[in-house]
Amino acid sequence: MKPPPFRYHDPKTVSEAVGLLASLENAKLLAGGQSLMPMLNMRFVLPDHIIDLNRVEGLSYIRDTQGALDVGAMTRQRDLEFSEPVRARWPIMHEALLQVGHRQTRNRGTIGGSLCHLDPAAELVSLATGYDATVTVVGPAGQREVGFAEFPVAYMTPAIEANELVVGVRFPQWAPKHGYAFVEFSRRHGDFAITSAAVLLEGDAAGKITRASVTIGGMGTVPRRASEVEQAIVGQVPAGSFFRDACESCRKLEAIDDVHAPASYRQHLAAVLSRRALEKAHARLLEAHGGSPR
Amino acid sequence: MKETRKIAVTVNGKRYEDEVEVRVTLADFIRHQLGLTGTHLGCEHGVCGACTILFDDRSARSCLMLAVQADGHDILTVEGIAPSPDKLHPLQQAFHEHHGLQCGFCTPGILTTLIEFLRDNPDPSEQEVRIAISGNLCRCTGYQNIVVATLDAAKRLRAEPAQSQTNAAQRS
Numbered sequence: 001m002k003p004p005p006f007r008y009h010d011p012k013t014v015s016e017a018v019g020l021l022a023s024l025e026n027a028k029l030l031a032g033g034q035s036l037m038p039m040l041n042m043r044f045v046l047p048d049h050i051i052d053l054n055r056v057e058g059l060s061y062i063r064d065t066q067g068a069l070d071v072g073a074m075t076r077q078r079d080l081e082f083s084e085p086v087r088a089r090w091p092i093m094h095e096a097l098l099q100v101g102h103r104q105t106r107n108r109g110t111i112g113g114s115l116c117h118l119d120p121a122a123e124l125v126s127l128a129t130g131y132d133a134t135v136t137v138v139g140p141a142g143q144r145e146v147g148f149a150e151f152p153v154a155y156m157t158p159a160i161e162a163n164e165l166v167v168g169v170r171f172p173q174w175a176p177k178h179g180y181a182f183v184e185f186s187r188r189h190g191d192f193a194i195t196s197a198a199v200l201l202e203g204d205a206a207g208k209i210t211r212a213s214v215t216i217g218g219m220g221t222v223p224r225r226a227s228e229v230e231q232a233i234v235g236q237v238p239a240g241s242f243f244r245d246a247c248e249s250c251r252k253l254e255a256i257d258d259v260h261a262p263a264s265y266r267q268h269l270a271a272v273l274s275r276r277a278l279e280k281a282h283a284r285l286l287e288a289h290g291g292s293p294r
Numbered sequence: 295m296k297e298t299r300k301i302a303v304t305v306n307g308k309r310y311e312d313e314v315e316v317r318v319t320l321a322d323f324i325r326h327q328l329g330l331t332g333t334h335l336g337c338e339h340g341v342c343g344a345c346t347i348l349f350d351d352r353s354a355r356s357c358l359m360l361a362v363q364a365d366g367h368d369i370l371t372v373e374g375i376a377p378s379p380d381k382l383h384p385l386q387q388a389f390h391e392h393h394g395l396q397c398g399f400c401t402p403g404i405l406t407t408l409i410e411f412l413r414d415n416p417d418p419s420e421q422e423v424r425i426a427i428s429g430n431l432c433r434c435t436g437y438q439n440i441v442v443a444t445l446d447a448a449k450r451l452r453a454e455p456a457q458s459q460t461n462a463a464q465r466s
Binding site: 041054189 | 296297299316317319338339340343346349352353354355357358359360363410411425428429
């Protein structure tokens with residue numbers, strides 16, 4: 001298995017990369033290569049040009065700025081995993097990253113690559129959905145920002161034009177005392193999740209939920225916010241089977257059938273995993289407020 | 295349409311300059327052009343981990359990189375792990391003593407993966423070791439002896455940290 005023949009370009013700047021994108025037909029951007037390289041080796045893609053972003057300057061950074069985390073598109077997953085600000089203020093990202101592939105792939109894999117590849121089961125895609133991250137895109141006409149709710153247009157298809165390049169992502173920060181959990185089911189550690197649940201909760205010391213984000217990954221063609229669950233739990237103080245009942249609505253979410261699992265199984269997992277993630281996130285929320293997990 | 299480039303890489307402390315076709319993977323370059331056949335190719339699409347090398351001290355799958363991407367970078371392969379031709383690295387010694395390999399096909403990738411892992415995490419738990427090698431497939435051992443060997447190697451390296459130096463590190 002060898003990649004098919006292509007012309008290779010390794011621009012040093014973003015504008016050089018954008019210029020190449022505008023002038024070349026059938027070009028593919030190469031970021032960390034953990035998805036594109038296997039696809040090349042298996043000849044699932046046959047680009048005439050590869051534009052390698054690994055030597056482009058200024059695309060790898062993690063900045064903790066005024067209530068948001070700014071991450072350069074070529075930042076390696078490993079650098080996010082080991083980042084102290086991420087661990088302290090975006091802890092769900094650390095928890096999710098430990099389930100992204102393996103050390104060898106996280107050392108190369110980039111956040112921009114993951115988001116643009118847009119696998120509906122990818123952990124980082126779920127997080128961007130849950131945080132409603134903002135993606136910064138550069139093209140011939142300049143720079144624009146895309147909210148993550150509008151970023152996936154179809155299965156593995158981001159809302160960027162063929163001559164545009166993702167340069168960065170912004171994740172807003174939740175309250176310093178928030179609850180979080182990333183829970184997934186996969187057959188082997190490091191595999192893409194069959195289904196996953198990402199939960200962020202804000203609330204008070206009494207356990208009342210004031211803000212919630214619940215994202216189900218691996219279900220449909222793109223990750224989805226379980227908005228019915230979010231609406232059902234905000235303003236409530238969970239007790240008894242509250243989360244279990246609230247998560248039943250996940251069984252109605254659209255799900256795909258594939259070799260890994262039928263739709264009905266994914267819907268079952270969505271209800272179970274979202275409940276587990278909510279319970280874990282709520283326990284952490286109470287803990288953050290100095291209370292004891294119930 | 296055969297585009298080539300001239301590249302310079304440091305492999306196991308030794309500098310190589312060569313001309314490569316741009317579509318050649320780093321794994322094929324290491325094996326076929328440098329003749330370092332210790333790096334093994336199993337699946338060639340990033341699943342088995344046999345081709346793992348250290349790229350600028352970080353483990354990476356060499357089948358998922360292009361040789362041109364290595365221009366100007368530093369690589370460690372399994373050949374560069376032992377401190378000298380007649381002495382094994384403590385990790386290799388532990389694999390030898392604990393029967394941490396049978397056919398040995400996956401071993402180069404597992405050793406390079408663990409060199410990085412033990413450097414970052416010198417006192418791992420059994421569970422952490424199992425997660426560290428989760429990206430490496432072994433079809434002979436059932437992993438048990440690999441885990442035992444790794445924990446023993448970690449103990450030896452903690453006792454004598456100087457031994458963790460690889461041949462390549464001593465040379466450079």
